[in-house]
Amino acid sequence: MASNEPQQAVLLASPDDAEAAFYEAMQQGDLEKMRHIWADEEDIACVHPGGVRMIGPNAVYTSFESLFANGPVDVIAHHVRRQLLGTVAIHHVVERVRVNADDEDPYGYVLATNVFYQTPEGWRMVLHHTSPGQGGQVREVMDTPFSSTLH
Amino acid sequence: MASNEPQQAVLLASPDDAEAAFYEAMQQGDLEKMRHIWADEEDIACVHPGGVRMIGPNAVYTSFESLFANGPVDVIAHHVRRQLLGTVAIHHVVERVRVNADDEDPYGYVLATNVFYQTPEGWRMVLHHTSPGQGGQVREVMDTPFSSTLH
Numbered sequence: 001m002a003s004n005e006p007q008q009a010v011l012l013a014s015p016d017d018a019e020a021a022f023y024e025a026m027q028q029g030d031l032e033k034m035r036h037i038w039a040d041e042e043d044i045a046c047v048h049p050g051g052v053r054m055i056g057p058n059a060v061y062t063s064f065e066s067l068f069a070n071g072p073v074d075v076i077a078h079h080v081r082r083q084l085l086g087t088v089a090i091h092h093v094v095e096r097v098r099v100n101a102d103d104e105d106p107y108g109y110v111l112a113t114n115v116f117y118q119t120p121e122g123w124r125m126v127l128h129h130t131s132p133g134q135g136g137q138v139r140e141v142m143d144t145p146f147s148s149t150l151h
Numbered sequence: 152m153a154s155n156e157p158q159q160a161v162l163l164a165s166p167d168d169a170e171a172a173f174y175e176a177m178q179q180g181d182l183e184k185m186r187h188i189w190a191d192e193e194d195i196a197c198v199h200p201g202g203v204r205m206i207g208p209n210a211v212y213t214s215f216e217s218l219f220a221n222g223p224v225d226v227i228a229h230h231v232r233r234q235l236l237g238t239v240a241i242h243h244v245v246e247r248v249r250v251n252a253d254d255e256d257p258y259g260y261v262l263a264t265n266v267f268y269q270t271p272e273g274w275r276m277v278l279h280h281t282s283p284g285q286g287g288q289v290r291e292v293m294d295t296p297f298s299s300t301l302h
Contacts (some may be wrong), residue, residue, distance in 0.1 A: 056294025
């Protein structure tokens, strides 16, 4: 049912709603949903693991088009830390990505910073910056820890 | 002369001032200057290349203390793109870091996202997320390009 609703009916009412929609779009390989999540701003930016920086709607959308050409991305977000600064929300996320289903340990771990901005049409993404963990894992040092190692 | 002035006299009047002070602190290996640049917020965050996430003032400062124990960092920032969202400024930066003075090409390239927040005491850093370039260089795709390859 939900997939038949027009895209404009989707109001991302909070940064968490926008983030959940982002990871759903990844898991579904849904480019239209992904497009709707980003703010319509010329300086939106996406850094994919591997040293490529995409700036601007065309560059960002094209990068997701290329990504989804290989199918949906089996990714979940966890260990989310949230910082709200007025109409801007900065989320620090650990992404667990299934990189090789045949391996005994098929997962890779990525650190992501997601930034959302409150627009009249709801919260939209303006930044997705990812960087690879080292040796397949992510380490964290924090004043109020979840744990010292994240998987 | 300037180095004798008390730290509290430094007002970072714009995001660019705060960013310039950040890279000066790196180049000088000056931990006190670095401490002054960050916002006094429990969720400030720093991701260093190599998959370690630091969250909170103690974790962030300790990571720079460790970094500066090896001396100043020979880094310059270039190809800065700026997005201002109210009291939050998001800067996309390419960092050129001298990693080995003996090499023919001694530089490594890093993509950084720097986020600054306007406080009553001026603009302060709340996020520094870096990720390594691939094969020693950084690629960029953008709607209004500087150039397709950044060095």
